[in-house]
Amino acid sequence: MITVLSGGTGGLKLIQGLVNFVEPEEITLIVNTADDFEWLGLYVSPDLDTAIYLLAGLLDEIKFWGVKGDTFHFLEMIKKYGYEDWFSVGDRDLATHLHRTMLLRKGYTLTNVAALLCRTFNIKVKILPMSNEKVTTFVKTEKGTFHFQEYWVKRKGLDRVIGVNFEGIKQAKPAPGVVESIKEAAGIIIGPSNPVTSIAPILRIPGIKESLESVSTKKICISPIVGSGPVSGPAGNLLNGIGVEVSPFGVASIYRGLIDEIFIDKSDETFTERISSLGIKVICANIILKSEEDKTHLAKLVLERLEANQ
Ligand code: GDP
Secondary structure (H helix, E strand, O other): OEEEEEOOOHHHHHHHHHOOOOOHHHEEEEEOOOOOEEEOOEEEOHHHHHHHHHHHOOEOOOOOOOEOOOOOHHHHHHHHOOOOOOOOOOHHHHHHHHHHHHHHHOOOOHHHHHHHHHHHOOOOOEEEEOEOOOOEEEEEEOOEEEEHHHHHHHOOOOOOEEEEEEEOOOOOOEOOOHHHHHHOOOEEEEOOOOHHHHHHHHHHOOOHHHHHHHOOOOEEEEOOEEOOEEOOOOHHHHHHHOOOOOOHHHHHHHOOOOOOEEEEEHHHHHHHHHHHOOOOEEEEEOOOOOOHHHHHHHHHHHHHHHHOOO
């Protein structure tokens, strides 16, 4: 079994490649839930939903969120009533949020809901939320402290970041199956996901980083940073805000002691020496995942490295 830690974008693109080589039943995806929030009384879990929509073949892959071809009539109407419309939820997407909220109110956990959604859409990859407890990312900026969604979606990530805090993380527990999927994995991949607000919350849940450290299974990360910036999203400003160099070296330094190897872009070969000095093996490849071919090719290389002894 291959276990992948992921947020809602880069890590999932890699999964699209992995399923060409690994039976989906043999892949476990541990997903960040610290971006989750309540929207008009509904529980929204953006990274889990993107994972589910992607593997169900429903994702709008241009935006990389929401359901393809969705309409926005609900949002148009609710705006007329004076509600804020900065978080775009389509009509089909709304059904998922409503369904999840009703199930949570009945006592289901996030794990139960993810499993149920997977069954509905015949998804064989095991999708696990990182935790069933509430963990919330707050971004501290010069203009104030905001929920991650408010910082990124409402305020468009423009405020200068001075810190990041994960509320509730100390009390949170790994969701059922998470530690097991790490302990039983034949290979562990940290996807090309945001290291500050997608992977850090997963790793900081008491017990997860420790279980990763306790296994001798090979652990490989794919850099979400190419050159001096992220392929998408706010990872650059967030890394800067926590005092980490925005480069493949900065990413590697965050995972020092945790990963064995890192894939960086072939255009970033000059970082090899610095990263190697951290005790991390560097593999240079095309890590920008645009086409099916890019995803398939990188997945093949990553699987080969997971199997390699050196
Ligand atoms: P967010 O979008 O930053 O909130 O976080 P996610 O964890 O969902 O994923 C975004 C991360 O994936 C960003 O840091 C991107 O740079 C990275 N990413 C997106 N697409 C690609 C890609 O094609 N290749 C690589 N290497 N990283 C990618």
